[in-house]
Amino acid sequence: GENVEQHPSTLSVQEGDSAVIKCTYSDSASNYFPWYKQELGKRPQLIIDIRSNVGEKKDQRIAVTLNKTAKHFSLHITETQPEDSAVYFCAANDRGSTLGRLYFGRGTQLTVWP
């Protein structure tokens, strides 16, 4: 099956700085890459996703880039705020399957210092 690696495991930034989280995947057939944010004690919630037919997607301060050749994708958060502090998970789908199985990275604990 798919293998998703996520780095770094922890990330601390000053408020207003940018944060970048990187993931790699192993299966070139994967075509859907969501990112989830999990606040302490809460459920993982989708914040942005990208499909393999595009290289970049933006939503306000959040952007995701995808490099299919290198099989890696990244989450970029600009102008970070303390409320961005959470665990972020990347994921990749199962060989383009319509069954919807996702393979998750181990997560990145992002801390934004005021």
Add this chain to the structure above:
Amino acid sequence: DAGVIQSPRHEVTEMGQEVTLRCKPISGHNSLFWYRQTMMRGLELLIYFNNNVPIDDSGMPEDRFSAKMPNASFSTLKIQPSEPRDSAVYFCASSSGGTQYFGPGTRLLVL
């Protein structure tokens, strides 16, 4: 839309007792996933169903764990007998082939 519903939200039980976790997926979603989350092991997929049929249960840790989906709107995850190492947050998620939407989770503590 009420989203994915899980019950109970918290469960405290003693070792050896049976525990049943319940999940109602989002209406119209045909895939349902059970995850376990711990600090040590992160987010683990235990089992998932498609159109009520179990597709992959390779993540179920041992025979003490079982899951059913008798219809499109209900699933259970049962642990019998429970052990302290089963303490974790158990999430149910549903999808219609793409984005997975997670329930609020059940926080299980086995004493």
